[in-house]
Structure formats: C-alpha cells, structure tokens
Amino acid sequence: MKPLWRWGPILVVGLWALAALLGPMLPLSPNQVDLAQILAPPAPALPLGADDLGRPVLDRLLVGARTAFVVAVGVVLVSAALGALVGGLAGLAGGWLDLLVVRVIDVFLAFPGILLAIALAGILGPGLGNVIIALAAVGWVGYARLARGQILSLATREHVTAARALGVPPFRLLLRHLLPLAMAPLIVEATFGVAAAVIAEAGLSFLGLGVQPPAASWGSMIRDGVAYMLVAPHLVLFPGLATLLVVLAVNLLGDRLRDRADVRARAAG
Amino acid sequence: MTARGTVARLLSAAGVVLGVCTLVFLLVHLVPGDPVDAMLGESARPADRAALRQALGLDRPLLEQYAGYLGGLARLDLGRSFQDQRPVADILAERFPATLELAGAALALALLLAVPMGVLAARYRGGAIDNGAMVFSLLGIALPNFWLGPLLILVFSLWLGWTPVSGSAGGLSLVLPAITLGTALAAILARMVRASMLEVLQEDYVRTARAKGLSEAVVLRRHALRNALLPVLTLVGLQLGGLLGGAVITETVFSWPGVGSLLVESIHARDFPVVQGCVLLISLIYVLVNTATDLAYAWIDPRIATRSGAK
Numbered sequence: 001m002k003p004l005w006r007w008g009p010i011l012v013v014g015l016w017a018l019a020a021l022l023g024p025m026l027p028l029s030p031n032q033v034d035l036a037q038i039l040a041p042p043a044p045a046l047p048l049g050a051d052d053l054g055r056p057v058l059d060r061l062l063v064g065a066r067t068a069f070v071v072a073v074g075v076v077l078v079s080a081a082l083g084a085l086v087g088g089l090a091g092l093a094g095g096w097l098d099l100l101v102v103r104v105i106d107v108f109l110a111f112p113g114i115l116l117a118i119a120l121a122g123i124l125g126p127g128l129g130n131v132i133i134a135l136a137a138v139g140w141v142g143y144a145r146l147a148r149g150q151i152l153s154l155a156t157r158e159h160v161t162a163a164r165a166l167g168v169p170p171f172r173l174l175l176r177h178l179l180p181l182a183m184a185p186l187i188v189e190a191t192f193g194v195a196a197a198v199i200a201e202a203g204l205s206f207l208g209l210g211v212q213p214p215a216a217s218w219g220s221m222i223r224d225g226v227a228y229m230l231v232a233p234h235l236v237l238f239p240g241l242a243t244l245l246v247v248l249a250v251n252l253l254g255d256r257l258r259d260r261a262d263v264r265a266r267a268a269g
Numbered sequence: 270m271t272a273r274g275t276v277a278r279l280l281s282a283a284g285v286v287l288g289v290c291t292l293v294f295l296l297v298h299l300v301p302g303d304p305v306d307a308m309l310g311e312s313a314r315p316a317d318r319a320a321l322r323q324a325l326g327l328d329r330p331l332l333e334q335y336a337g338y339l340g341g342l343a344r345l346d347l348g349r350s351f352q353d354q355r356p357v358a359d360i361l362a363e364r365f366p367a368t369l370e371l372a373g374a375a376l377a378l379a380l381l382l383a384v385p386m387g388v389l390a391a392r393y394r395g396g397a398i399d400n401g402a403m404v405f406s407l408l409g410i411a412l413p414n415f416w417l418g419p420l421l422i423l424v425f426s427l428w429l430g431w432t433p434v435s436g437s438a439g440g441l442s443l444v445l446p447a448i449t450l451g452t453a454l455a456a457i458l459a460r461m462v463r464a465s466m467l468e469v470l471q472e473d474y475v476r477t478a479r480a481k482g483l484s485e486a487v488v489l490r491r492h493a494l495r496n497a498l499l500p501v502l503t504l505v506g507l508q509l510g511g512l513l514g515g516a517v518i519t520e521t522v523f524s525w526p527g528v529g530s531l532l533v534e535s536i537h538a539r540d541f542p543v544v545q546g547c548v549l550l551i552s553l554i555y556v557l558v559n560t561a562t563d564l565a566y567a568w569i570d571p572r573i574a575t576r577s578g579a580k
Contacts, residue, residue, distance in 0.1 A: 106281075107288030111548070112555045113514020115532075116292075119548045122536030123296060199413050203518055206415040207533050219415065226419050226522075230427050240416030248411040 009256075012249035019062045020069030030059040031214045039232040049234045052224065057238055060216040064239060067205075067217045068246065071131055072197040076190050078136040083143025084186060088174045090144070091151030101144065108141040114200055121209040131210050135200050139193060146189055150182035157181075184261040191254035195247045202243050218243045275564060282560040286553060293549045294338045297541050298331065347549070348542035350535075357546040361528060365550065368527030371520065372512055374443050375451035376505075379512075382455040387462025388494060391470060392485075402459055409456025414515050418449040418522035442523075450519040454512050461504055465497040472496070499570055506562035513551050 034054035042049040048057035090101035108116070120134035154160065155178070163177050204210040205219030213220070218239040225235025305318050305327060322328050326337060341348065347357035390402035425431045425445060433442045469475065470493055478492040479485075517529035524530065528547050535543035 103284065103288065106285050107292060110285045110289050110556045111292075111552050112510030112512075115514045115517060115548060115551055118514075118517055118532065119296060119536070119544055120299070122533075122544065123299065123541070195411070199411075202413055203415055206518065207521060208537065219413075222416055222419065229419060229423050233423060236416070236419050236423070240413065240420070243413050243416065244408075244411050247413070248407060251407065251411060 009249035009252040012245050013253065016065055016069065016246050016249075019065040023062050023066040026062065028059040028062060030055060030063045030216055032056065032059075039228060039235075041232070042234055048238050049232065051221070051235055052228055052232075057221075057234065060221060061218070061238055061242055063216040064218040064221060065242065065246075067128065067211055067215065068198050068201055068243075070128065071135070071201040072194045074132040075135040075139055075197040075200075076193045078132065079139035079193065080143045080186060080190050082136065083140040083145075084147040084179055084182075085174075086140065087144030087147030087149075088151045088179055088182075089170070091148040092155065092170055092174055092178070098148075101148070105141050105145050105148075108138070109145075111138070114138075114203060117200060118204065118207065118209065121204050126209055126212050128211055128215075131201055131204055134204070135197055139197070142189060142193070143186060146185055147179070147182055150185060151178050154178050154181055188254060188258045188261055191250060191257055195250040195254065198243065198247055198250070202239075274567065278560065278563055282556060285556055289552050289556065290339060290342060290549065291335070293545050293552070294335055296545060296548070342549075347546040350543050351540045352535075352538055352543075357542050360531065360543060361546050361550050364526060364528045364531045367525060368516055368520070368529060368551075370443065371446055371450060371525055371527060372509075372516055374447035375454065375512060375516075376509070378447050378451035379454035379458055380505075382451075383458035384462055384494075384498075386455075386459045388466055388489060388497075390459070390463045391466030392489060394467065399463075402463065406456040406460045409452045409459075412452060414449050414453065415518050415522055417452060418445070418519060421445045421449060422523075446519050446523045446525055449522065450512060450515050453515065454508055457508055457511075458501065458505065461501050462497065465500050466493060469493045469497040499566070502569075503562055503566050506559045509558055510555050513555055516551075 032055060034050065037046065037050040037054040037056075039052060040046055040050040040054070046056060046058075048061060050056055051060065086101060087105075090098045117134045117138045120137055121131055124130040124134060151174070160173065160177055163173055168177070201210060202217060202219030202222070205217035206223045208220075208223065210219055211217045221239040222236050225232070225239070229236055305322050305325075306313075309318060309321060326334050329337075345358050347361070349356055350360060386398075386402045386405065390399040393399055422445060426433065431441070432445050475488060475493055478488045483492075516527065517532055519525065520527045520529035521533050528550060532544060532547035532551075535541075535547065
C-alpha cells in the first residue's frame with residue numbers, strides 16, 4: 001500500500017506525459033478504419049478493442065492523452081501567466097486600477113464552474129486552440145486573485161522598499177522581486193489547475209465543443225461510445241478510466257505540494 | 270448584519286449582476302469576425318446576412334446595442350430564439366423547473382451523504398470510516414460526471430433495468446442524474462464537514478459538554494455539528510457554482526429537459542439569444558444564492574454582524 005500510494009501518482013502522471021510527448025513518434029494508427037474489427041472487444045492483438053469504426057481504442061487513447069496534455073499545459077501556462085501579471089500589477093498599483101481588477105474578478109467568479117467556458121467554446125467554435133482560449137479565459141481569475149493577495153502581503157517587505165527606493169520600475173519590481181516569492185501558492189494552484197483542465201477539456205469534447213473528429217480526445221471517445229454501451233462497454237470504460245486516473249494522480253500530487261508549501265510557510269512564519 | 274452592511278452587500282451584488290449582464294452581452298461580440306457569419310455560415314446570401322444583421326440590431330453602434338440589451342433585460346425581454354422565433358424568456362421558464370428539480374435533488378443527496386460522513390470521519394479520525402471518507406472524496410472529485418452518468422445508466426438501466434435510461438418521467442428517473450451531479454459536491458462537502466468538525470471538537474464547550482456527562486451523540490449533534498455547519502453553509506453557496514455548471518453536462522447525458530441541455534442544444538444550433546439567456550439565468554441564480562447565503566449567515570451568526578458592522 002505505502003509504495004503504491006507514494007509512487008502511483010508520479011507513475012500515472014509520468015506515463016501520461018510520456019504518452020503525450022512520445023505519441024507522435026510511435027507507430028500509431030488512431031484513424032485506421034477496419035470494418036472487420038468494428039466494436040471488437042479487447043484481445044491480445046488489439047489490447048483495448050476497437051471502436052464503432054474499427055479503429056484501435058488503445059491508439060486513440062494515446063492520442064487523447066496528447067490532446068489532454070496539450071490543453072492542460074496550454075491552459076495552465078496562459079492563465080497562470082495572465083493571472084499573475086494582472087493580479088500582481090493590480091496589487092502593486094493599488095488605487096482605481098486595483099479596484100477595477102477586483103470588480104472584474106468578482107464578475108468572472110459569478111459565472112458558475114465550467115458554464116462560461118462551455119458558452120465561450122460554443123461561440124468560438126470547436127478546435128484545440130479555442131478550447132485553450134475558452135478555458136484560459138475562465139481560468140486566469142483564480143491566479144489573479146491569488147497573486148494579488150500575495151503581492152499585497154509582500155509589498156511591505158524590506159527588500160521591496162529598498163528596490164523601490166533604488167528606483168526599480170514597477171513591472172521589473174513585480175517580475176524580479178515580488179512574483180518569485182509568490183511562486184509556491186501559484187504552483188500549487190497550477191497543479192490543481194492541470195486536473196481541472198483535463199476534466200474540462202474532456203467535458204467540452206464530450207459536449208462536442210472540443211477537438212474536431214477524427215482527432216481523438218477522451219471526452220469525445222466517451223461521447224461516441226455511449227451509443228454502443230450495451231454491446232461494447234470498453235469504448236466508454238477505458239477513456240473514462242484514463243481521465244479518472246490522471247485527474248486523481250494530479251490532485252494527489254497537488255495535495256502533497258500544498259502540504260509541503262504550508263509547512264514551509266509555517267516554519268518561516 | 271447592520272442595515273449599512275446589508276445595503277453594502279446588496280450594492281456590491283448589484284454591481285456584479287450588471288457586470289454579468291455586460292459580459293453575457295459581449296459574449297456574442299467576442300466571436301472573431303462577424304457574428305452573423307458565425308450564425309449563418311460563410312455560404313449565406315448577402316441579403317440574408319443584411320436582414321439578420323438588422324433584425325439583431327448589429328448594424329447599430331455597440332453602445333446603442335448594449336443600452337438596448339439592458340433595457341430589454343429590465344423588461345425581462347431576452348430577445349427571440351432564431352429557431353422558432355419564440356421569446357427566450359418563455360423557453361427558459363419552460364426549462365427551468367427541471368433544472369431546479371435536478372439541482373435540488375443533487376444538493377439534498379450531497380448533504381445527506383456528506384454530513385454524516387464528515388462527522389463520523391472527524392469523530393473516528395484515522396479509523397476505517399475516516400479512510401473510507403477520504404477515498405470517497407478523492408474519487409468523487411476526480412470522477413468526471415460525463416463518465417459516471419453513462420456508467421450508472423449501464424449498470425442500473427441497461428443491466429438491472431431499475432431506472433429509465435433518460436428523460437424525466439416519474440420519480441425514479443431523477444435518481445441517476447441526481448447521483449451523477451451530486452457525487453462531486455458530496456465529496457467536497459464531506460471534506461469540509463470533516464475539517465470543520467475537527468476544529469470544533471477541540472473547543473472548550475465540547476469538552477464541557479462531555480464533562481457534564483452528555484451522551485456522545487448529543488455532544489456531536491447539538492454542540493459540535495451546529496457550530497461546525499456554519500462555515501460549511503457559506504461554502505455550500507460557493508460550491509453551488511460547480512453544481513450548476515455540472516448540470517449542463519449531466520442534463521446532456523440523461524437528456525434531462527432543463528436549462529443545461531437547452532444551452533448545449535442552442536450552442537449546436539448557433540441560436541445565440543438562447544445561449545445568452547441560459548448563461549445569464551444560471552449565473553444570476555448563482556449570484557442571488559450567494560448573496561442570500563451571505564446575508565443569512567450574518568443573521569444566523571451575530572459574530573459576523575459585529576465584525577462587518579465595525580468595518
């Protein structure tokens with residue numbers, strides 16, 4: 001139990017990243033239609049079976065891993081960078097700019113969960129890039145709020161006062177003297193952000209708002225598989241299991257990171 | 270809460286509502302290129318485009334359109350559906366009860382599961398129940414509802430034949446969608462109840478209650494749980510967002526005739542006024558619930574009132 005608990009999440013995330021990064025180099029045939037294999041159950045030659053067009057589920061699962069990975073990394077990078085900058089600048093500038101940013105954050109937070117992303121992705125149209133835009137447009141708010149709070153509490157530190165006295169311009173002050181110290185909570189948030197983005201991407205693809213066919217996503221695989229659930233449950237089972245494992249593993253790693261960051265904060269305080 | 274605090278809270282809520290309306294208005298204008306192209310497709314005839322543009326008022330300046338949109342909202346006029354020309358408000362009114370029913374059932378289910386689980390996990394910290402609750406909350410958060418839903422259908426509708434596959438006919442049809450939607454919330458709430466109970470159980474008044482010989486059940490229920498639930502209640506309000514957002518996917522899985530499945534249908538039909546109406550309705554409910562929770566919280570717990578009054 002213990003080693004599994006310790007290494008399981010790292011193994012799952014490692015395999016996920018490996019599949020995503022090495023996918024294009026593997027001899028996969030995710031779009032190979034084979035009418036003889038339609039809805040074939042898992043077998044030694046076809047480890048996870050075939051889908052309604054006879055395409056190999058394993059190959060599509062690996063391509064879907066790449067889709068989820070690209071979206072997760074893209075969304076987290078864009079929204080964390082945007083959020084840290086906007087929130088950080090607002091906290092640093094204070095005054096009406098800060099007030100405006102706080103109001104904008106409040107408005108974005110007033111949209112429940114994934115709702116705004118669904119509407120945005122729907123209006124922008126399907127496609128990998130639009131999924132990233134839609135999710136980042138919703139995701140930056142959390143980082144902005146976090147960064148703003150961090151900057152407000154850090155702004156009175158002596159090294160910041162010293163840098164200010166030396167005439168360091170605000171933008172540089174933020175990038176070099178403030179944000180590096182605010183990194184720990186932002187990284188924890190980003191880890192959970194990866195898990196959220198994986199679920200959200202699969203959810204959008206499930207609704208038909210994600211990647212376009214024939215590109216594979218775990219969400220669109222589940223969507224396509226639902227119609228054949230009684231005869232070929234493996235079409236729904238495997239992509240869902242992949243999503244569950246990756247999200248679970250990333251969340252567990254996030255918990256671990258958060259505990260560690262907390263301990264450091266407590267020791268320093 | 271003092272009168273001033275209440276007014277301040279209401280004013281800030283009004284500001285957020287205005288912001289939400291603005292963002293929903295801008296949604297359609299965010300489409301890269303021409304919204305009319307997006308609605309009609311590139312191959313539409315120029316005459317049709319011009320007609321639609323005029324019908325939507327898209328030929329007017331943006332500010333004028335915005336004023337028109339807000340004016341319409343004030344009269345509960347959300348525009349008309351492109352598909353059947355019916356007022357969006359009527360369509361929403363038709364679909365809303367189903368969403369309310371589903372969200373209510375999911376919330377009730379989540380509370381019924383999470384509160385006992387959290388209390389027992391905190392009471393028997395580190396024991397089997399605690400570990401079980403932890404596994405449940407980890408899994409519940411990671412289980413995508415677009416997967417849980419189909420799995421439940423497979424087991425209970427197709428294999429066992431206990432419940433209908435989809436739609437909303439009869440009470441039984443509510444069970445699977447409510448489980449699908451409520452599981453994630455139950456997982457999050459169980460964690461919160463446990464954490465809140467652990468804190469409260471260390472308080473002096475709990476020790477006093479035990480010392481005067483009250484039974485453990487009474488201590489837990491009357492002295493600990495009542496205090497532990499207060500902070501959880503505000504969080505329920507915030508978590509309702511996840512519930513309402515999740516309803517979109519859950520309703521689609523089960524063909525549940527609510528606002529969520531209406532949103533997805535109208536996105537696919539590129540029926541933008543209905544899309545806007547759905548997003549607006551769900552978001553405004555969320556703002557309303559959270560404002561009400563805040564106000565109620567201050568009313569239930571006078572300590573908050575003095576704090577915000579002093580501010």
